[in-house]
Amino acid sequence: MNEEQQASPPPPDENNAAAWKVMWMCAAFIPSVVGMACLQWKSKGQWPFLLVVSLDLICSLAGSIGIVRGMKNGALRMFLGFALSVFFFILNAVIVLFMGCSGTGRIAP
Numbered sequence: 001m002n003e004e005q006q007a008s009p010p011p012p013d014e015n016n017a018a019a020w021k022v023m024w025m026c027a028a029f030i031p032s033v034v035g036m037a038c039l040q041w042k043s044k045g046q047w048p049f050l051l052v053v054s055l056d057l058i059c060s061l062a063g064s065i066g067i068v069r070g071m072k073n074g075a076l077r078m079f080l081g082f083a084l085s086v087f088f089f090i091l092n093a094v095i096v097l098f099m100g101c102s103g104t105g106r107i108a109p
Helices: 014-028 030-038 047-067 074-102
Strands: none
Touching (some): 014 074
């Protein structure tokens, strides 16, 4: 079998790659939505906080890994993935903190 007859993989679709990156970016901000929903609970305990922090960590890691997945340079991919994880984690925490302090989205008694 010569090289012309071998099946070559199709070229990567740039639009599809961009759509996946947007999807991973949205996945990184899921904890903000969940955290804002937890602000409206009247009887709060310890578990909503642990739920949101755990979800924030998981989604931040998954989102950053998904965003840097196509990069060729391994060292840059590792550094950028770690930096994005920390950035998403802190940004989600700040969003929920500011929403909680401002009282936006709460139902008045």
